[in-house]
Amino acid sequence: MLNNFKKIAAIACVTVAVGAASLPSLVSAQTSMPNRMENRKPRGEGAWKNLNLTEAQKTQMKSIRESAKTRREAVLTAEQRAVIAQARQSGDRKGVKNSLNLTEAQKQQMKAIMQDTKTQIENVLTPEQKQQIAKFREERGSRRGGM
Numbered sequence: 001m002l003n004n005f006k007k008i009a010a011i012a013c014v015t016v017a018v019g020a021a022s023l024p025s026l027v028s029a030q031t032s033m034p035n036r037m038e039n040r041k042p043r044g045e046g047a048w049k050n051l052n053l054t055e056a057q058k059t060q061m062k063s064i065r066e067s068a069k070t071r072r073e074a075v076l077t078a079e080q081r082a083v084i085a086q087a088r089q090s091g092d093r094k095g096v097k098n099s100l101n102l103t104e105a106q107k108q109q110m111k112a113i114m115q116d117t118k119t120q121i122e123n124v125l126t127p128e129q130k131q132q133i134a135k136f137r138e139e140r141g142s143r144r145g146g147m
Contacts, residue, residue: 047136051129060124068117075109076100 053061073081080100087096102110122130 047133051125051132057124061121064117064120068113071113072110075106
C-alpha cells in the first residue's frame with residue numbers, strides 16, 4: 001500500500017514538474033501571437049492599392065465611407081454604439097455583429113446603407129478599376145470556399 005502511494009506521489013510530482021516547465025513556453029506563445037488587428041492591412045492596401053486611385057477618387061471614397069459610418073451609427077442605439085466602441089478599443093471585433101441584437105428594421109437599414117455605399121464607391125471607379133475589383137472579389141470568394 002505504501003509502495004503504491006509512493007508511485008502515485010512520484011507520478012504526481014513528475015506531472016507537476018513537466019507542467020511547470022512547459023508553462024513559460026505556453027505563456028510566451030500566447031503573448032507572441034499577433035492580434036488580429038495587427039495583421040490587418042491598413043486601409044488602402046490590398047486590392048484597393050492596386051487600383052491606382054487618383055487623389056480625387058481617394059478623397060471621394062473617404063467622404064463616402066465617413067458618410068456611411070455616420071449613417072450606420074444613426075441607426076444604432078446608444079447601447080449598441082457602446083458595444084462597438086468597446087470592441088474597437090479591445091481589438092476584438094469577432095462576434096460584435098451578433099452581440100448588437102439588431103432589430104429587423106435596423107438590419108434592413110444597415111443593408112440599405114451598405115448597398116448604397118457600394119453603389120456610390122463603384123460610381124467613383126473607372127470601368128477598368130471596376131473590373132479589377134470584380135476579379136478580386138471573385139478570387140476572394142473562391143479562397144473562402146465560394147462565399
